Amino acid sequence: MVEIEISNATGQTRVEAYRMPGDKLRLFHVSIAPYAINQKVRFESEAHLQQFKLQKEALLKGKNPIFILGHQLGKRKVESAGNAVTKEFAAKVDKDLDKLKEDLGAAGEATTGKPITIEAVKVKRKGT
Amino acid sequence: MSQVIRVAPHNLIPGMATPIYQDVQYEKALAEVTHFGELGSDILYQPTLSRFHTPTTIAQQWRGHLDVASYSLGQISFPYYSIMAKNQSDPGEEAKFGKLVTGIGLQEFLDDLCKQGIAQRQHFATWFGFDTDATQGILLNAGTVTTIPNDSEAHSTIVSYLPAELFQLLTGYARGIMNATYNAAKPVVIVSTTEIINYLQTIIIPIASYQMPGAGVDSIAGAYQRVVGTWLGVGKVEFIADNALAGKGANGTDLLSLIAPGLSDQEVKSDQTLVQRSMPQNMRNTFVDEVSGIRTYINPVMDGVKSKLFSLQTTPGCLIRPEAVVTLEVTYSD
Numbered sequence: 010m011v012e013i014e015i016s017n018a019t020g021q022t023r024v025e026a027y028r029m030p031g032d033k034l035r036l037f038h039v040s041i042a043p044y045a046i047n048q049k050v051r052f053e054s055e056a057h058l059q060q061f062k063l064q065k066e067a068l069l070k071g072k073n074p075i076f077i078l079g080h081q082l083g084k085r086k087v088e089s090a091g092n093a094v095t096k097e098f099a100a101k102v103d104k105d106l107d108k109l110k111e112d113l114g115a116a117g118e119a120t121t122g123k124p125i126t127i128e129a130v131k132v133k134r135k136g137t
Numbered sequence: 138m139s140q141v142i143r144v145a146p147h148n149l150i151p152g153m154a155t156p157i158y159q160d161v162q163y164e165k166a167l168a169e170v171t172h173f174g175e176l177g178s179d180i181l182y183q184p185t186l187s188r189f190h191t192p193t194t195i196a197q198q199w200r201g202h203l204d205v206a207s208y209s210l211g212q213i214s215f216p217y218y219s220i221m222a223k224n225q226s227d228p229g230e231e232a233k234f235g236k237l238v239t240g241i242g243l244q245e246f247l248d249d250l251c252k253q254g255i256a257q258r259q260h261f262a263t264w265f266g267f268d269t270d271a272t273q274g275i276l277l278n279a280g281t282v283t284t285i286p287n288d289s290e291a292h293s294t295i296v297s298y299l300p301a302e303l304f305q306l307l308t309g310y311a312r313g314i315m316n317a318t319y320n321a322a323k324p325v326v327i328v329s330t331t332e333i334i335n336y337l338q339t340i341i342i343p344i345a346s347y348q349m350p351g352a353g354v355d356s357i358a359g360a361y362q363r364v365v366g367t368w369l370g371v372g373k374v375e376f377i378a379d380n381a382l383a384g385k386g387a388n389g390t391d392l393l394s395l396i397a398p399g400l401s402d403q404e405v406k407s408d409q410t411l412v413q414r415s416m417p418q419n420m421r422n423t424f425v426d427e428v429s430g431i432r433t434y435i436n437p438v439m440d441g442v443k444s445k446l447f448s449l450q451t452t453p454g455c456l457i458r459p460e461a462v463v464t465l466e467v468t469y470s471d
Contacts, residue, residue, distance in 0.1 A: 019282075020272060021280075021281075021282040022280070022281045022282065022459070023281070023282055023283065024281050024282075024283050025283055025284060025286075026283065026285075026286040027286045027287070028286045028287050028288065028289060030287075030289070030291060031289055032289060033289045033302065036286055036306075036309070064286055064287045064293065065284060067284065067387065067388045067390070068284060068387060071387070071388045072388070073387070075387055094387065098277075098385065101384060101385055102261065102265050102385070105261070105381060106258070106261060109254070109257050109258075109261075113250060113253070113254045113257075116250055117224065117247070117250060125222060125223070125224055125247070125250050125251060125254060126222070126223065127220065127221070127222045127251075127254040127255065127257075127258055128220070128221045128222075129218050129219070129220045129221075129258055129262070129267055130218065130219045130220075130221065131216065131217075131218050131219075131267065131268075
């Protein structure tokens with residue numbers, strides 16, 4: 010039995026499955042709670058841990074890692090990783106929305122010479 | 138409007154040639170579009186009941202200490218947003234448009250453009266919310282997120298994955314939703330990019346490793362429909378193609394999401410689920426509250442210019458039970 014500590018930088022419940030090489034039937038699941046700091050996870054053996062690391066490399070390394078392996082003394086590193094993931098996502102969606110605005114604006118401009126704009130405004134007051 | 142030069146005499150082909158945009162049936166992932174709200178409200182609340190518990194006492198001759206029933210109330214809140222779009226035109230433009238285009242007037246066309254814009258904004262808000270850095274929308278909520286494990290030959294992209302194992306994997310996630318909700322959350326809707334949905338609907342599961350009674354050949358989606366839909370009792374499984382999910386996962390992966398929009402109305406046969414039976418329940422899992430639909434404000438004509446404002450007060454995609462949504466971050470191909 011091998012035990013390691015994993016922190017989850019995001020607010021997503023992550024249930025990650027990995028498969029041992031050649032095994033067609035069984036999947037092994039690792040469940041990490043949202044915003045978990047130093048959650049202890051047990052693997053059957055060192056080989057299992059290696060497979061987990063190999064198959065989930067994208068979550069562990071990459072530009073903005075979602076899982077941080079090993080004991081974290083404070084939550085600062087995990088928090089900043091989480092913020093980076095959120096910002097990256099927001100940028101992706103905003104880029105798509107800008108494209109939609111451009112298309113619609115162009116359609117308005119082509120017919121009447123005036124672009125059509127779409128605005129979304131929060132009804133909610135600040136602080137509620 | 139640009140100049141158009143035409144030779145006389147000439148003929149026009151009826152109908153416009155327009156670019157093809159994706160028509161997303163995202164409403165299928167919603168149990169309902171509701172109209173609970175009132176104009177000007179800030180928040181829509183969903184009262185929740187949890188930890189209801191009635192200890193019982195069993196005794197043969199005398200009663201022991203009697204405990205009392207307890208429960209806990211809470212609430213989930215969904216903020217309202219207002220989506221607005223405006224258009225304007227003058228009589229000269231209208232006349233010119235009418236001379237060039239047949240079948241539709243300029244005003245009608247511009248109104249449609251505004252409605253399209255609002256619908257597209259709402260489409261994004263249903264999945265990802267209005268504030269992308271807040272937890273809003275069906276896919277950004279607290280549901281489970283996962284990446285696909287390697288198959289038995291160490292492939293990890295959708296295209297390279299062994300079809301039989303991909304089928305088993307997707308069946309497993311639908312089973313997971315049903316297990317987590319005691320078979321209450323159904324039906325299941327699968328949303329992903331066009332290329333992934335088309336792949337699932339056409340890739341054939343090799344017969345040597347997968348066989349169904351009376352069926353010689355089936356695609357992953359076809360077999361899924363029968364195994365999950367009929368055998369597991371989920372009902373009709375809808376596959377929705379939506380390219381807004383492309384590249385939205387971690388490290389540029391695409392999203393593939395299994396969503397159970399509602400709860401099935403189960404026939405209660407005993408008093409075991411008294412609370413659910415005696416109380417009016419919200420059977421929706423996913424919904425959007427459009428207060429009173431799109432409202433149109435026609436402004437007075439100023440200097441011959443007509444202008445219209447379209448406004449929709451709506452919530453982002455609302456999710457009540459996160460266990461009924463599983464999102465996979467997948468790569469289509471290497």
